[in-house]
Every structure is written in C-alpha cells, then in structure tokens.
Amino acid sequence: MPEVLSLSNNVPLFLASMLVKILAVFVVVILIVAYATWVERKVIGHMQTRLGPMQTGWHGLLQPIADGLKLFFKEDIIPTEATKVPFVLAPMMILVPAFITIAVVPFGPDVTLFGYTIPLQISDLNVGILYILAMAGLGVYGIVLAGWSSNNKYSLLGGIRSSAQMVSYELAAGLSIIAIFMLSQTLSLRGIVEAQTGPHPLFSFLPNWYILSQPLAFGLFVIGSLAEINRTPFDLPEAETELVSGFCTEYSSMKYALFFMAEYANMVVISAIAATLFLGGWAGPFFGPINLLIKVFAFMFFFIWIRATWPRVRYDQLMYLGWKVFLPLALANIVVTGIVVLGMQ
Amino acid sequence: MELLFFYLVALVAVVSGILVVTCKSPVNSAISLVMTFVCLATFYVMLQAPFMAAIQIMVYAGAIIVLIIFVIMLLNLGTAVMKKTSHSIAGAALLGVIMLLQATYVLNRSAVTGTQGDITPDLVTTMGHTELIGRSLFTDFLLPFEIASILLLVAIIGAVVLAKKDV
Structure with missing residues (x-):
C-alpha cells in the first residue's frame, strides 16, 4: 500500500496535484454552469412545445458564449445613490461560498500515481458537513447586501425575503443531514461515501445508499436546498412579476452575470452534495468522476423540470412550510433515527 | 511557513477589527466583523480544532451577524453621527490599558504552570x-x-x- 501524498513526503508533487485537482474541478463546474443555462432554456422550451435557442450554433449550442460576451461588454452601471463598497462586494460574496463548497466533495476513488496514493477530493475535512452548512450560511450575505446597497425598495424587499427564506430553510436542510451522520458516524464526506458502499443491510440486491434508509431526510434536504438557493418554486426573492427581479434589479453587466453564475453554481453544488450524501457519491458502474457527473446532471435536470412545471408558492405558504412542516419533520426524523440506531447496536 | 500564515491571518484580523470601530456605515462595520470571525475560524483550524472553526462561522458569521445586518437594514441606520468627547476617549484609553495589563498578567501567571488534563x-x-x-x-x-x-x-x-x- 503506497503512502498517501501529503505536504510532508513530497512537497512539489503535492502542490502540483492540488493545483491540477482544483483547476479541474473549477473548470468542470464553470462549464456545467455555462451549459446549464443552455440546457435550462432548451428543456423548458421543449416542455412548453417551443424549440428554445436555435440561432447561435447548432441548436443554439453557442448561446452561453454569446450571452457571456454580451454581458461582458455591457455598460457597468453603479447607481449614484447606492452604497458603493457593499454594492461591488455583494456579487462576489454570493459566488465565492458557492465555489469553495465544492472543495469537500469527493469525486472518485484513490488513484496511485508516482508511487503515492492521491485521493480524488480537494480537501478531506473531518468536519466536511459542518463546512458545507457554514458556507451555506455565508451565502446569505451576498443577497442581503445586494438588496440593501442598491438603495431601491424592490431590491430591499427581495433581500429581506430571501434572507428570511434562507435562514428558515437552512435549519430544515441542516437538521435533515444530521440523520445521515448519525448513521455514518462521521462528518467527513469521504467517510460518508465509504459508509454507503456494499449492499443494503435489509435488501441485499439494493446498494446501501442513504436515500433508501433516509428517504424523508432526502426529500427534506432536496426541497430545503431548493428553497435555500432560491430556485422555483421558492424563487420569491427574485419574483419578476412583483419585485422586478428583487435583489438584482439594479445590477447590470458582469455583476449581474455573477449573480446568474452563482445561482447555477449553487445548483451544481447542491446536486453534488445530495449525490454524495444520499446516492453513494462517486460509486457506480463507471470511473468515479463520471458516476458523480451523471448523478449531478440527473439532479440538475430534476431542478429544471420543477421550474417548468411548478408555480411559485406564496410567501406565507413558504414560511408555513419551512417552520411548521419541514422543521418538525426533520426533528422527528432525527428522533426516530436515533431510536433505530440505538436499537440496532 | 505556518508562522508566516499566522501573521498574515492575524494582520487581516487586526485590520478588520480596527475597521469594525472606524467604519462610518454600520453595514461596513458588520462586514468587517464577519471578516474578523472568519480569521478567528482560521486560527481554530490551525489549532487542530476544525469543529470549533465550523461552528464559529455557522453561529457567528452565519446567524448572529445576519441578524445584526437585518436590524441595520430594517431600521435604515445611515451614517451615524460621531460624538467624540475627550472624556470618552480618555476613559476608553484607560480601560484599554487596564485590560491589556490584566491580560498580560493572567497569561504570564497560568500558562506556565503546566497543568495537563486528560x-x-x-x-x-x-x-x-x-x-x-x-x-x-x-x-x-x-x-x-x-x-x-x-x-x-x-x-x-x-x-x-x-x-x-x-x-
């Protein structure tokens, strides 16, 4: 068994491998983000019996590049009445937590290279899940500051709505994950993927994925995360019809593009985390990263599908759902899981 | 290497700590406070306490400061009128010196006793x-x-x- 590559046994190789891993993950996420916008328009188009973008390239395949260029060359307007520093900081504060969360997601088995074992994961934190929750908490700032600093009442309303929504659903999504690490007995995402290998304890023809032993937690996590990243049907903060895009009303050019990228980056991150926690991570018939990508794409398609079919919920329904349905369900799930885990020991 | 990193993070922590009290707009102060908390979390990680780091960010940066920003936003506190009186500056300076002396005294007294827990x-x-x-x-x-x-x-x-x- 070759030793694990670390900073103590081969510094240049370690740094090189880290750089390659970070670059690869970053590029893949950026590519998915760019093409998710195209897929979203195409899928929703076909679901509504339209064609979606067709003009730029074959079936509109160059559309994301055209959109990116357009936004890049647009005039960057900062309203005179805006508070400058938070106004400029806000788009970055929303994008950065989305991207750095992906660092703890394992995307493949260990590979052996130059006589060292290299884990296919940027960083194996032993508090991986808490790190994800912490970064999700930081995501609120971008939206709140964008809403406040624009000095526009629609933006402020959007910002307040979204922070209330994110804080409420963060609780339900976070509590639903607790049941997972009660089963896996570890907070490290790598450990959770390892705990899901092998057949299911009751039905041996099924894999031991936590979606089978924790279906309620899975549902709560997916719906809670959808609400946390402000996707339909929980996209009240940017409700076009009543708030004229909410917190990003005053943004233009690349700053607006950053909000857009953050939304899709968050979708990728949530999909990757849901796949890791509930669907066995990189486990599957193909090579690790490909399995994970398939699962991520499946989730992304599901989120787009929801957007095409589901109407937006009302604000009071949203709060009711978060505090009076999801939170008690998540707490009950923890208690039941605790009893079952104790009973099995 | 680690010491260099410590000084870098400490510099950011101290600078953002100073910004918390000197910023004119309360929202900028709150953002600086978040930055200080993130630096503290980095110190926890360097002390092999990643759990504390995650909780620090979750509770302080993720919840308490969000609440503070909420209050600032809803009350629409603009640039606060600075009232600087010579009394308050003298009082704060005195208090600062006393607390610094106290901290040095306590640190010198208890850290070297070498008591070890389990x-x-x-x-x-x-x-x-x-x-x-x-x-x-x-x-x-x-x-x-x-x-x-x-x-x-x-x-x-x-x-x-x-x-x-x-x-």
Whole structure:
C-alpha cells in the first residue's frame, strides 16, 4: 500500500496535484454552469412545445458564449445613490461560498500515481458537513447586501425575503443531514461515501445508499436546498412579476452575470452534495468522476423540470412550510433515527 | 511557513477589527466583523480544532451577524453621527490599558504552570476533536449543557411572546 501524498513526503508533487485537482474541478463546474443555462432554456422550451435557442450554433449550442460576451461588454452601471463598497462586494460574496463548497466533495476513488496514493477530493475535512452548512450560511450575505446597497425598495424587499427564506430553510436542510451522520458516524464526506458502499443491510440486491434508509431526510434536504438557493418554486426573492427581479434589479453587466453564475453554481453544488450524501457519491458502474457527473446532471435536470412545471408558492405558504412542516419533520426524523440506531447496536 | 500564515491571518484580523470601530456605515462595520470571525475560524483550524472553526462561522458569521445586518437594514441606520468627547476617549484609553495589563498578567501567571488534563494532542488526532467535544458535552457537562438549552428555549418563547400581537 503506497503512502498517501501529503505536504510532508513530497512537497512539489503535492502542490502540483492540488493545483491540477482544483483547476479541474473549477473548470468542470464553470462549464456545467455555462451549459446549464443552455440546457435550462432548451428543456423548458421543449416542455412548453417551443424549440428554445436555435440561432447561435447548432441548436443554439453557442448561446452561453454569446450571452457571456454580451454581458461582458455591457455598460457597468453603479447607481449614484447606492452604497458603493457593499454594492461591488455583494456579487462576489454570493459566488465565492458557492465555489469553495465544492472543495469537500469527493469525486472518485484513490488513484496511485508516482508511487503515492492521491485521493480524488480537494480537501478531506473531518468536519466536511459542518463546512458545507457554514458556507451555506455565508451565502446569505451576498443577497442581503445586494438588496440593501442598491438603495431601491424592490431590491430591499427581495433581500429581506430571501434572507428570511434562507435562514428558515437552512435549519430544515441542516437538521435533515444530521440523520445521515448519525448513521455514518462521521462528518467527513469521504467517510460518508465509504459508509454507503456494499449492499443494503435489509435488501441485499439494493446498494446501501442513504436515500433508501433516509428517504424523508432526502426529500427534506432536496426541497430545503431548493428553497435555500432560491430556485422555483421558492424563487420569491427574485419574483419578476412583483419585485422586478428583487435583489438584482439594479445590477447590470458582469455583476449581474455573477449573480446568474452563482445561482447555477449553487445548483451544481447542491446536486453534488445530495449525490454524495444520499446516492453513494462517486460509486457506480463507471470511473468515479463520471458516476458523480451523471448523478449531478440527473439532479440538475430534476431542478429544471420543477421550474417548468411548478408555480411559485406564496410567501406565507413558504414560511408555513419551512417552520411548521419541514422543521418538525426533520426533528422527528432525527428522533426516530436515533431510536433505530440505538436499537440496532 | 505556518508562522508566516499566522501573521498574515492575524494582520487581516487586526485590520478588520480596527475597521469594525472606524467604519462610518454600520453595514461596513458588520462586514468587517464577519471578516474578523472568519480569521478567528482560521486560527481554530490551525489549532487542530476544525469543529470549533465550523461552528464559529455557522453561529457567528452565519446567524448572529445576519441578524445584526437585518436590524441595520430594517431600521435604515445611515451614517451615524460621531460624538467624540475627550472624556470618552480618555476613559476608553484607560480601560484599554487596564485590560491589556490584566491580560498580560493572567497569561504570564497560568500558562506556565503546566497543568495537563486528560486530553493530549495525540488523543485529539487519533480520536478526533469532534468526538471528544461531543462525548464530554453529553457526559461530564450534561447538566450545564441542558441548562444552556433551557435558557435558549426561554429566549425563543420570549421572542414569540414579544412578536405576537395578542397573547
């Protein structure tokens, strides 16, 4: 068994491998983000019996590049009445937590290279899940500051709505994950993927994925995360019809593009985390990263599908759902899981 | 290497700490405070306490400062009128010096006594810092833990009562 590559046994190789891993993950996420916008328009188009973008390239395949260029060359307007520093900081504060969360997601088995074992994961934190929750908490700032600093009442309303929504659903999504690490007995995402290998304890023809032993937690996590990243049907903060895009009303050019990228980056991150926690991570018939990508794409398609079919919920329904349905369900799930885990020991 | 990193993070922590008190707009102060908390979390990671780091960011940066920003936003506090009187500056300086002396005194007195508990660095690396905290919270410190929970519950009920129009 070759030793694990670390900073103590081969510094240049370690740094090189880290750089390659970070670059690869970053590029893949950026590519998915760019093409998710195209897929979203195409899928929703076909679901509504339209064609979606067709003009730029074959079936509109160059559309994301055209959109990116357009936004890049647009005039960057900062309203005179805006508070400058938070106004400029806000788009970055929303994008950065989305991207750095992906660092703890394992995307493949260990590979052996130059006589060292290299884990296919940027960083194996032993508090991986808490790190994800912490970064999700930081995501609120971008939206709140964008809403406040624009000095526009629609933006402020959007910002307040979204922070209330994110804080409420963060609780339900976070509590639903607790049941997972009660089963896996570890907070490290790598450990959770390892705990899901092998057949299911009751039905041996099924894999031991936590979606089978924790279906309620899975549902709560997916719906809670959808609400946390402000996707339909929980996209009240940017409700076009009543708030004229909410917190990003005053943004233009690349700053607006950053909000857009953050939304899709968050979708990728949530999909990757849901796949890791509930669907066995990189486990599957193909090579690790490909399995994970398939699962991520499946989730992304599901989120787009929801957007095409589901109407937006009302604000009071949203709060009711978060505090009076999801939170008690998540707490009950923890208690039941605790009893079952104790009973099995 | 690690020392250099420490000084870098410490510099950011101190600078953002100074910004918290010198910024004119309360929102900028709040953002600087978040930055200070993130630096503190980095120190926890360097001290092999990743659990503390994550909780620091979750609770302070993710919840408490969001609440503070909420209040600032809803009350629409603009640039505060600075009232600087010579009395308050003198008083603050005096208090600062006293606290600095106290801190140096305490540090010099207790850090070198060499008393050691059951938790050794080896135990932290083999068993894990999170497990150790969890175990001692639910065994040795169960009563204080429960009392803290009840205190928080009381606070929640208080908030509900205050927010309700007719009780």
